[in-house]
Amino acid sequence: MRYYRQNQEAVYRQEGEEAFLFHPGEDRLYLLNEVACYIWEWCKEPLSEEVIINKLAEIFPEVEKANLKKDVKSFIDSLLKRNLLIVNNNA
Secondary structure, eight states, X not given: OOEEEEOTTOEEEEETTEEEEEOTTSSOEEEXXXXXXXXXXXXXXXXXXXXXXXXXXXXXXXXXXXXXXXXXXXXXXXXXXXXXXXXXXXX
């Protein structure tokens, strides 16, 4: 199973209701929505995609789990591509 955690080089900043991610190796700033903020915060410690989906399902019971799975996978993939998340093979 794959576990994901924050890249310690990434800079996270929350100001009011907005949050941003920045990787020093890139010249881009990423705006995070509410769900993305939850995922980012949880990934301080290595977490599996399944655990992230289950946590979101508790917070947003009205959203179908299949939709959560698709959105979480897409978000994780985008963070991995930008080197903002790191894969851990052990929790």
